[in-house]
Amino acid sequence: SSSLDHTRTLASQVGGHAGVQTTEDGSLIIKPALPLEHKFYLELTTSDAFAALRPYVPRFFGTLKLEGEVDETKSNTGGGIVIKETDTKEHKDKCCFLLSLVLENLSHPFLKPNILDAKLGTVLYDEEASPDKVERMLKTARETTSLETGVRLTGFQVYDNATSQPINTPKSYGKSIKPSDLPEGIRRFFPISSAESSSGLPANLLLPILQYLREDIAEIRGALADLHFRMVGGSLLIIYEADFKKAEEGIQWVKDVEEGKIDPESDEDEDDDKDGEDAAKKQKPRSPYVVKLIDFAHTRIKPGEGPDEGVLKGIDTVLSLLDGRIKEVEALL
Ligand code: ADP
Ligand code: MN
Structure with missing residues (x-):
């Protein structure tokens, strides 16, 4: 298929x-x-x-x-x-x-995937880059949030609930903002639906998704902290379900998995069927979020050199941005 x-x-x-x-x-x-x-x-x-x-x-x-x-x-x-x-x-x-x-395709299982590409790291040039490129990338890091915070919002899409269409925020936004604007950037990617906002999830659905994402990203940090490597231009790809019903079912699914009522593995790998399976699969409850590392075009193992501190700094920034958003959402509940 x-x-x-x-x-x-x-x-x-x-x-x-x-x-x-x-x-x-x-x-x-x-x-x-x-x-x-x-x-x-x-x-x-x-x-x-x-x-x-x-x-x-x-x-x-x-x-x-x-x-x-x-x-x-x-x-x-x-x-x-x-x-x-x-x-x-x-x-x-x-x-x-x-x-x-x-x-x-990480976004495939979602009905309405809200997707953020967050570029990690303070060093944006490869060790084999030309002196020219090194200069340009040093400048880009300095002039964007990359150097100070280790992260840049590369681009994101957020569904409009009224039209059921994704609205894209291009890289020019993430390149133009200052570190102090990052919380606003995160608010834009995790909006709360309300009379004023036609995008985002209700606060009670957004909160657990933010908490799950935070846990997974902390795990990723743990793995990266033990790895001797350099990653240039790699990203966290963060995806969550923007459809209310699917998000709610997904949150219940996560709870059922946590309580041992459902085996998440048995749910997968049964897509060897004929047409129509796809539609059926999309209706089946599954995780309402996913976060993974992507883009390894300039990632190298570096035995003895320790972890990539710029990448870890970026992940720490993302974790504190999520903490900030979690507090804001909690305050509404
Ligand atoms: P580039 O080297 O061009 O930056 P990336 O690997 O970062 O390539 O991919 C570019 C974009 O493609 C990402 O921002 C994301 O939107 C999408 N993408 C990449 N990998 C995946 C994946 N495994 N699943 C879903 N989307 C992906
Ligand atoms: Mn990329």
Whole structure:
């Protein structure tokens, strides 16, 4: 049911370079890969180096090798993977995107996914970047929230309850704000539905989702604190359900799992069926949120060098932003 023959642009892409594709059924994404990201996912499955991160990254299903030459002036319109001209010099230098990664589409199980890409780290340049690029990235870090807080809101989408359509906040917003504006940025991604706001969840549904997300992100921090690595340009991808009914069912599902009434594993991996399964699956209660690390195009294991302090700083910022939002929501209940 997740055929790779017919792919389309991932409509819910909130950050990064254009060109992420999804399978016809939406369950997988196909992302053009730089060599280092390919290496990361191979090592994730085969070696112990990144093993601790396995629970916290999208499932990796393998690579797709594109046949033929990459013609940067044309796109392949045969219904297959579209090879687009890439927009950065860096990507052109590395050339060719001939290999793509096939990954779990984290937003697929959601009816109305609110999605935030939060870029982590204070260092935004790769150790192999040109002096030019290093200069530019130092400037970007200084002029954005990255250097001081270790995080930047790369982009997000939030559903409008009136139209049931996602509203996108582009990267220009996250790039323009100051550290003191981050709580407002987090409010925009986690709005509370009210007479004044046609987006967001009711406070009683938003609160547990914020608390669950906080717990998971604290776990991710724990794993990263023990890892000797450097991650440049990686993100936390935070997703939660914006549909009231689905969110409520999802919260109940989490409680049932916690109380041992439901085995979360037995609920998965039964999607080997025919058409119609997809719609049925979407109606089945499941987690109303997910948070994972994504984008390992510049992530390296660095034995003996300790954790990436800039990345940990960014995660700590996210945790305190969530704490702030949790307090605000609690005050309304
Ligand atoms: P880039 O190198 O272009 O920044 P990313 O890996 O950050 O690539 O992906 C770009 C965007 O694609 C993300 O901001 C997110 O919206 C979407 N995306 C990436 N990976 C996934 C995934 N596994 N599931 C769902 N969406 C994803
Ligand atoms: Mn990215």
